[in-house]
Amino acid sequence: MSSxxxxxxxxxxxxDNDYTRDAAAARREFVREQTGATLEHVGSYSFDPSMLPGNIENFTGVAQVPLGLAGPLRINGEHARGDFYIPMATSEGTLVASYNRGMRLLSECGGVKTTVVEQFMQRSPVFIFDDALTAREFGDWITAHFDAIKAAAETTTSVGKLQHIGQYAIGPLRYLRFNYSTGDAAGQNMVSKATLAACEWIVRTHPDKPRYVLSGNIDTDKKHSQINTLLTRGKRVVAEAVIKNDVLKSLMGVSTQDLFRMRQISQAGAFMVGSANNGAHAANGLTAMFIATGQDVANIAESHAATTYSQLLDNGDYYWSITLTSLIVATYGGGTGLATQKECLDILGCYGKGKADKFAEICAGVVLAGETSLSSAVLAGDWVSSHDQFGRNRP
Structure with missing residues (x-):
């Protein structure tokens, strides 16, 4: 028979019930029959599959990622305060060791200060009209009816709160960027449902009964965008520290003056290529933490965007900050309640309601630790040698 x-x-x-060990075993046997691959390790897991509805379909087993521990990292934040050991899931050698070194530097310099500055989650419907004037007048109507639109949206959720609606005009189109607070959930599904309810209320109430599409793509879900860098998606969180020159020299083998010179070069390079991040490698630490703690890893596409700002102080020390403009994290719902993911959040004291800001501050502190370590390694000349030592598993 041809293919x-x-x-x-x-x-x-x-x-009847697709979330059982027997159902998973049947799919592994199906894989063996179809491909010849045996899934001995994929089939080794410790939790009950009955906890997985809402997280995955066609559950077959697990993809195990090595988990390492870095720290302690001292954080002096609004929500995260104390010394934290950081679970990091990765298969990249050198990563945990590098972050661990940065955490030691920050801690010995007094710790990292963290602040959640702003937080919104968006859905961006676009309404379609015959001409630009009608679209503009519709925008005025939206502004005048904001309270009623907010009430309609919030009928779908006890947590999400509509904060404001941004408006953007293109030809006969009116893009509306609904901005919500979402508590301890990342909130993409929450705001989709709420915005749908709001849009249906608009269609019923507006005299023109306008057509719309629920997402006009300026929410840029799981894609980086400049609008998120400027206006925030998820949490805008800042981590900052003063790096002492003598501690930096002792631990990293470079001076704060060396770092400052390098920052000018890195800044120019990032500007030249239009990078979403003028720092070193925020995605590394964030991805390892996301995998460990049950975050939606695709959100790294947005969450890694960041802006570094630094100063060489008069006394020779170095002020270093990084602002994550679009950090999308949760401590409740989604994958956070799965077995190993919950345990990793428990390491941080971050599982459950009321912990999302604390977790966001820890994430930002970890990113700053990684920036200090990698930047220093590049300057000191041990970037390649450290990867040779810790990152090679081939002959």
Missing amino acids: ESKPRAKIPRNK
Whole structure:
């Protein structure tokens, strides 16, 4: 039988209860029959599959990622205060060691100060009219009816609160960027449902009964965008520290003056290429923490965006800050309640309601630790040698 006429082999599903060990085992056997691959390690897991509805479909097993521990990192934040040990899930050698070194530097310099400055989650419907004037007048109507729109949106959620609606005009289109606070959830699904309810109220109430599309793509879900850098998506959180020159020399082998000179070069390079981040590698630490703690890892596309700002102080010390403009994290819902992910959040004291700002501050502190370590390694000339030592597992 030719490949074109071969019948499609359907992945096994149990219509009564698909979240059992038996259902997962049936899919692993299906894989063996179809591909010849045996899934001994994929099938080794410790939790009950009954906890997985809402997290995954066609559950077959687990993809185990090595977990390392870095720290302690001393954080002096509004919400995160104390010394924290950081769980990091990664298969990249050198990463945990590098972040661990940066955490030691920050801690020995008195710790890292952290602040959540602003937080919004968006959905951005676009309303479609015959001409620009009608679209502009619709925008005025939206402003005048904000309280009623807010009430309609919030009928769908006890947590999400509509804060404001941004408006953007293109030809006969009116893009509306609904901005919500979402408590301890990342909130993308929450704000989609709320915005749908608001848009349906607008259609019923506005005299023109306008057409709309629920997302006009200026919320830029799981994509980096300059609007998020400027106006915030998720949490805008700042980590800052004063690096003491003598401690930097002792631990990293470079001076604060060396770092300041390098910052000018890095700044120019990032500007030249239009980088979403003028720092070193925020995505490394964030991804390792996201995997460990059950975050939606695709949000790294937005969450890694950051701006570094630094000063060489008169006494020779070095002020170093990094602002994460679009950090999307949660401590409740999604993947945070899964077995190992909850344990990793427990390490940080961050599982459950009321902990999202604390977790965001820890994330920002970890990013700053990684910036200090990698930047110093590049300057000191041990960037490549450290990867040779810790990051090679091939002959």
